[in-house]
Amino acid sequence: MKVKEVADLVGISVRTLHHYDEIGLLVPEGTTEAGYRIYSGKNLELLQQILFFRELGFPLQTIKDIIYSPGFDRLAALRQHRLMLMEKRDRLDRLLVTVDKSIQHAKGESDMTNKEKFSGFDFSQNPYEKEARDRWGSEAVDAYAAKLKGMEQSGEMAGFQEEMNELYRTLAEMRHSDPASPEAQEGIARWYRLLNRVGSYTPEMFKGLGEMYVADERFTKNIDGFGEGLAAFMKDAMAEFANRQRK
Template identity: 65%
Template sequence: MAMKVKEVADLTGISVRTLHHYDEIGLLHPEETTGAGYRLYSDRNLEMLQQILFFRELGFPLKKIKDIVTNPSFDRLESLTLHRKMMLEKRNRIEQMLATIDKTIQHAKGEIAMTRKEKFEGFDFSHNPYEQEARARWGNEAVEESNATLQGLSKEEQKVMGDRMNDIYIHLASLRHVLPDSGAAQAAIKEWYDFLNSGVVGHHYSLEAFKGLGQMYVDDERFTKNIDKFGEGLALFMRDAMAAFADSNKES
């Protein structure tokens, strides 16, 4: 049975205005709009709305959500599985921080003693476990440039950069079942190439280095595991897409 917009708002806890906005921007069109202008939402609409709200909970911007859910290769079940993994990671980080807060409160009351190390458990400043491999592969100069650039960014700038990286990974994950040398795949991998060479990581990747980086995504299981969190097989897809991009853009 179809639901009116006010009923959907009451059910989900989001506002009627928000639902209208989702309709206006093409993110969630109701199944039907009556002659009197009433929006009617089907069960299929509610499933999509749930998906959208999961993305919102994880901090995705509306434009990116629209790009993902309207992509012909979008797989709802696969996306839900990814959401679960990401939320479990988020929960684990929160639980670690809560444990540190609880211990700190007890320490402040004189109930327990905390070591210096314990006071900072749960904080994550994106330590890069692959730095040694990067140094060996691309040289110390490239790594030092990248580190210096990252350290010079504010926390907000680092967050923006992290969000942009996630957006690119998510977009690539949505395309990983198409041919790596297809137009869509190559346009998406160019975004990754342009991002790496935009100055935010402090180093310029030649086409050959870009191709080699893609190979490392597959050769090093830690890279593979990290990248495949966005979708199984993504690392392999990126390697092939990066190789195709490098080969097709070489100067003749």
Template identity: 60%
Template structure:
């Protein structure tokens, strides 16, 4: 039975505007549009919308989802099996992180003792969800070198890198309302530049500037970075661009 756009929006829990946008970009077009302009969605449309939302949940950009589901080789059943595998892996990691948070709270309350190693259980450095974008921007060689460097890290070094990253992000978040071109901001962003080059390979000034731009162009980056403070991604983007420009 065909359903109107408002019915679909209410059923799924997304906005009518989102469905209109999916139609505009050719991601999900209704089976039929009536003479009076009503969009009518079929059961096949619903199944495809489910696929789209699964891909979104796994952090795949809309432009990539469109390319995937438009491919002649796309198999919905096979995709569902892969979704299940990846979501179960994601759930397992989240369970470990939740357990780490719980133990950390108890440790801070003096209820249990916690080793430094236990403080970082659940963090996964083996997979980079932004690798495809990085390859497009910087090429396979740069990304492969970075991956090799990460894989060669000991667990202690990985923990050290995580702690240092948190410290730098926290510091940047504390000054995000200042000018990104200020001396204070530039000193702080240089720490980020040095950090990336120390732990993850050779970042040129151009690559550093491009990475900063990705922080605001890719909503996944923005969301993750802004957890430290709203507007941090934009602040870092501007500070990184200025740093690259004045150090050429």
């Protein structure tokens, strides 16, 4: 199957498949004489495995390390996926019960205790936190968390979030332009300054964050909500910004 056929079958973007190829996560079986990627049945099985891991929140590098390790057992991995997905389903079922009870409570049809209002929520694990710690270290992540907590306590968070959304909308308007243009670089410089209000991003870290915007479909989905292709545009603009800082 060609890359577009695989993308349509699976429901992911061609850009995602290209990225998987570039990082060695899913390399097509071959190419046609015209240079089109060709995916085999084994490629599709591997892609299914990758997407199971992604559904469970595993970062791409971890997936690559797992599936290409000498001791990788596909059947054992599938069984583990099933167990983990069942746990996820159970948590979602509990949240659905909470939503249904909340609807009834909002309509005045039933009472609801404070404990019931928060049944099913689990914030013991942050799906982004391990990736951030692996990439930038615990000290940077802890400092970032402390700044966010301080902003929440001082009431600054709502304004900060709206400022981020406004800048997303501004960047979305120019997403079809050259990421290296003066306008794009001015906008992405604002993004750099905004992020550094809650973190301590070096230009290299900033560039790495941009790469995550495309590599991680969770980021892509959220960012592209402001305009399709925004995540890829920001990635290129952030890389250009970081490269200029080295000169």
